[in-house]
Amino acid sequence: MQKKFMLGNEAIAQAAVESGVKVVAGYPGTPATEIVEHCASYPGVYTEWATNEKHAFEVTGGASLTNQRAMAVMKHNGTNAAADYLMHINFTGVKAGLVLISADDPGGLSSQCEEDTRILIHNYAHLPVFDPSSVQEAYEMTKAAFELSEKTELVFALRPVMRVNHAGGMVEYTDIIPEARQAEFIINRKRFVMSAVVEKESGGELRPKMRHRWLNNKQTELKAVMEESPFNWTEQAAGEVGFIGCGIGYAFLKEAEQIYGKKLPILKLSTLPLPEGKVLDFAKGRKKIVIFEEIEPVVERLIKQLYFDNKIAVEVLGRDTYLPKEGELTSNVALTALESTLAGKPYPTPQQGKYIPARTRTQCPGCSHRGLLIAMKEVVRKNGGIVTGDIGCHDAGTFEPMNLQATIYCMGSSIPMAYGIKAAGFDKPVYALIGDSTFFHNGLTGLASAIYNRANITVVIAYNSTTAMTGFQPHPGSPNNLKETISPIEPGTVAAAMGAKVFRCNPYNVEETVKVISKATAEPGVKVVIAEALCYLKFGRDGKISYTPRQVKIDTDICNGCGICVRTFGCPAITIVDNKAVIEASACNGCGVCVSVCKRGAMK
Amino acid sequence: MKFDLVIAGVGGQGNIVASQAIAQCAMDAGYNVVNTETKGAAQRGGSVLSHVRFADGPIFSPIVPQGQADILLGFEPLEALRYISILSKSGKYIINTAPVPTILANMKVDVYPSHEEMLAAVAAQGLEGYRIDATQAAKDLGNVLLTNVIMLGAFTAITGVLPADAVLQKLLSMVNAKFHAADKEAFNRGREMIKAKL
Numbered sequence: 087m088q089k090k091f092m093l094g095n096e097a098i099a100q101a102a103v104e105s106g107v108k109v110v111a112g113y114p115g116t117p118a119t120e121i122v123e124h125c126a127s128y129p130g131v132y133t134e135w136a137t138n139e140k141h142a143f144e145v146t147g148g149a150s151l152t153n154q155r156a157m158a159v160m161k162h163n164g165t166n167a168a169a170d171y172l173m174h175i176n177f178t179g180v181k182a183g184l185v186l187i188s189a190d191d192p193g194g195l196s197s198q199c200e201e202d203t204r205i206l207i208h209n210y211a212h213l214p215v216f217d218p219s220s221v222q223e224a225y226e227m228t229k230a231a232f233e234l235s236e237k238t239e240l241v242f243a244l245r246p247v248m249r250v251n252h253a254g255g256m257v258e259y260t261d262i263i264p265e266a267r268q269a270e271f272i273i274n275r276k277r278f279v280m281s282a283v284v285e286k287e288s289g290g291e292l293r294p295k296m297r298h299r300w301l302n303n304k305q306t307e308l309k310a311v312m313e314e315s316p317f318n319w320t321e322q323a324a325g326e327v328g329f330i331g332c333g334i335g336y337a338f339l340k341e342a343e344q345i346y347g348k349k350l351p352i353l354k355l356s357t358l359p360l361p362e363g364k365v366l367d368f369a370k371g372r373k374k375i376v377i378f379e380e381i382e383p384v385v386e387r388l389i390k391q392l393y394f395d396n397k398i399a400v401e402v403l404g405r406d407t408y409l410p411k412e413g414e415l416t417s418n419v420a421l422t423a424l425e426s427t428l429a430g431k432p433y434p435t436p437q438q439g440k441y442i443p444a445r446t447r448t449q450c451p452g453c454s455h456r457g458l459l460i461a462m463k464e465v466v467r468k469n470g471g472i473v474t475g476d477i478g479c480h481d482a483g484t485f486e487p488m489n490l491q492a493t494i495y496c497m498g499s500s501i502p503m504a505y506g507i508k509a510a511g512f513d514k515p516v517y518a519l520i521g522d523s524t525f526f527h528n529g530l531t532g533l534a535s536a537i538y539n540r541a542n543i544t545v546v547i548a549y550n551s552t553t554a555m556t557g558f559q560p561h562p563g564s565p566n567n568l569k570e571t572i573s574p575i576e577p578g579t580v581a582a583a584m585g586a587k588v589f590r591c592n593p594y595n596v597e598e599t600v601k602v603i604s605k606a607t608a609e610p611g612v613k614v615v616i617a618e619a620l621c622y623l624k625f626g627r628d629g630k631i632s633y634t635p636r637q638v639k640i641d642t643d644i645c646n647g648c649g650i651c652v653r654t655f656g657c658p659a660i661t662i663v664d665n666k667a668v669i670e671a672s673a674c675n676g677c678g679v680c681v682s683v684c685k686r687g688a689m690k
Numbered sequence: 691m692k693f694d695l696v697i698a699g700v701g702g703q704g705n706i707v708a709s710q711a712i713a714q715c716a717m718d719a720g721y722n723v724v725n726t727e728t729k730g731a732a733q734r735g736g737s738v739l740s741h742v743r744f745a746d747g748p749i750f751s752p753i754v755p756q757g758q759a760d761i762l763l764g765f766e767p768l769e770a771l772r773y774i775s776i777l778s779k780s781g782k783y784i785i786n787t788a789p790v791p792t793i794l795a796n797m798k799v800d801v802y803p804s805h806e807e808m809l810a811a812v813a814a815q816g817l818e819g820y821r822i823d824a825t826q827a828a829k830d831l832g833n834v835l836l837t838n839v840i841m842l843g844a845f846t847a848i849t850g851v852l853p854a855d856a857v858l859q860k861l862l863s864m865v866n867a868k869f870h871a872a873d874k875e876a877f878n879r880g881r882e883m884i885k886a887k888l
Contacts, residue, residue, distance in 0.1 A: 195728075195729070249752055253725070253752035337751045344750070416753065416755065418757075443792050444800070445735065445793070450735075486797060652797050661791065
């Protein structure tokens with residue numbers, strides 16, 4: 087055994103490599119991104135960024151059937167996108183070990199929503215889930231997941247949360263990488279062809295029903311596995327109130343126990359299905375049980391059902407009945423709950439804190455999106471149009487001071503939503519603003535749908551050649567993939583091939599961008615504007631930028647301190663001091679976009 | 691033995707480098723170490739809180755619970771105020787007094803609190819510590835990017851939990867040799883700024 091300080095994501099990657107993983111595929115998303123990047127540093131592992139999570143999962147499915155261990159990596163929103171494949175591979179099962187990493191983000195700290203993918207994977211797809219409580223456990227669970235996946239022929243999922251993915255801790259690991267296996271694909275249509283086929287041998291039953299039965303029968307085997315699992319245990323202590331910690335909820339509970347200063351009866355549960363024997367035993371002599379889990383009351387409801395079925399009368403408290411229903415657990419929530427339940431009191435109503443001025447996210451100084459956003463704002467200010475938004479750095483255009491996009495939902499939703507607004511009869515122009523990585527993720531099919539249905543919208547693709555938001559991962563429109571240099575798939579060429587009228591502009595040139603978007607708007611049908619400029623932060627390091635740098639000066643004789651440059655534009659480098667605009671030289675990257683914002687011409 | 695440190699600052703202030711130097715130093719000293727960063731709704735130029743926990747026993751949560759931190763280093767006064775409740779009543783803070791205005795305050799949507807207001811808010815919690823203008827001191831040394839090094843030096847002046855020289859050597863091992871002379875000077879300046887107040 088060796089010992090090293092690792093981030094949770096590094097520990098998961100290390101465990102996968104030690105398990106002989108051959109194929110790793112994912113789509114970038116906080117907090118899971120670095121798992122794929124760590125795997126990519128091992129030459130024997132095929133690693134890729136797929137265009138979306140469904141495809142990543144499908145790639146790993148193909149690898150598993152070819153007798154190679156594989157791992158699909160995604161954040162919770164991605165697991166939603168992959169749900170269709172999930173609901174088929176659960177019925178077919180797998181050949182070589184296949185592990186799904188579905189990272190949740192309690193509190194939505196870096197996400198569009200907060201959700202608990204244990205529901206999707208376990209309650210819905212009936213697949214097993216490990217919920218790690220620490221970095222070390224994430225490592226151990228990943229290794230166990232590969233072994234058990236192969237043994238049970240089922241996809242095993244690891245559901246880490248932000249506080250495991252992005253936490254660092256000391257990890258004991260072996261660093262032994264097994265010998266490579268032989269690739270082998272054995273055709274077995276009865277198993278791997280999911281279709282409404284009549285199964286003669288099963289008395290003429292349809293295959294979906296038969297495979298459903300196979301999956302249901304597997305649950306007994308899984309329950310036996312979890313009963314013996316080293317990831318569930320009981321910590322004995324006297325007391326009528328027992329506490330259950332699930333995953334990171336266990337870490338917060340233990341922290342609270344330390345502060346409270348007295349040993350408590352604790353059941354640590356980190357697997358789904360539950361180890362039912364342990365859960366039933368824990369009820370003995372208890373009047374009340376309090377459960378800490380992220381995010382939804384999944385374990386709480388399963389335990390209530392188990393106790394009901396076994397006629398056990400214990401009060402079960404958790405996120406459904408006692409704790410805050412939304413947001414992230416903390417050690418302090420656990421401590422408050424612990425003190426309140428032991429005192430027989432309700433959980434105190436959380437008090438709203440005093441507002442401390444926020445540091446909102448915005449585009450970096452020098453970002454091409456700021457030019458695009460201000461140009462689009464200019465266009466819709468004049469024509470009363472609506473902009474539907476999408477996921478990416480440009481989504482900060484919805485905040486003060488840009489206030490541009492009217493909607494943000496999930497990946498690729500901007501395009502169908504835009505033409506839905508038109509279909510409903512909205513008579514002014516509608517724009518969909520989408521990034522390049524998101525366009526390849528789930529925008530392509532929406533664009534085809536718009537063109538096919540003869541929509542009248544303008545789609546603006548912010549083409550900066552990287553997935554900037556998650557830390558500059560490449561995508562099909564980039565000059566490289568994870569392994570090598572490629573010839574990029576140019577979004578405008580794709581859109582033109584579909585039949586869209588394609589326009590191009592450099593968003594650093596605001597006047598030109600306004601003109602191009604206005605011209606596109608005037609045309610009928612689906613228009614696509616490619617606003618092309620390299621991500622300053624990513625490519626600027628290598629000296630590649632899409633503007634001619636210039637030092638913008640304020641003409642203090644012309645500047646009357648109106649503040650439009652701050653109030654509507656919001657570049658972090660600009661402030662108003664003593665009623666005059668000031669550009670902080672150390673923050674300014676010389677993009678010059680602000681020049682077109684000042685209507686008095688004070689910025690030169 | 692258990693020691694909890696949080697560093698509150700703005701993205702780009704070198705918060706993470708400082709926390710890593712301390713974490714690695716604690717590892718070298720044989721402690722069990724856990725760390726993480728919590729970020730507000732802002733990735734770029736946003737609020738960043740680093741947690742470093744080390745102990746000779748097990749550590750469960752990577753996040754320092756409210757009211758448990760032994761030391762809070764505030765690289766920026768508003769960020770220090772935002773997270774001050776993590777500090778234990780018996781803990782100590784070191785706050786860099788130089789503000790970094792927020793975008794919303796620049797736009798006059800929010801009001802960046804005055805020095806006096808922030809002072810009063812911290813005092814109201816009954817907490818003690820030190821205030822130094824580390825940003826100005828870094829500028830005086832010729833580079834504003836030395837602010838985190840000054841704060842790191844200041845940290846070693848108020849606690850002996852890790853030897854000052856070990857922290858400095860760890861920091862130097864993490865940065866390019868051409869910055870070593872300036873880093874040493876900034877580190878010692880931070881220590882002196884605190885010693886002058888002791």
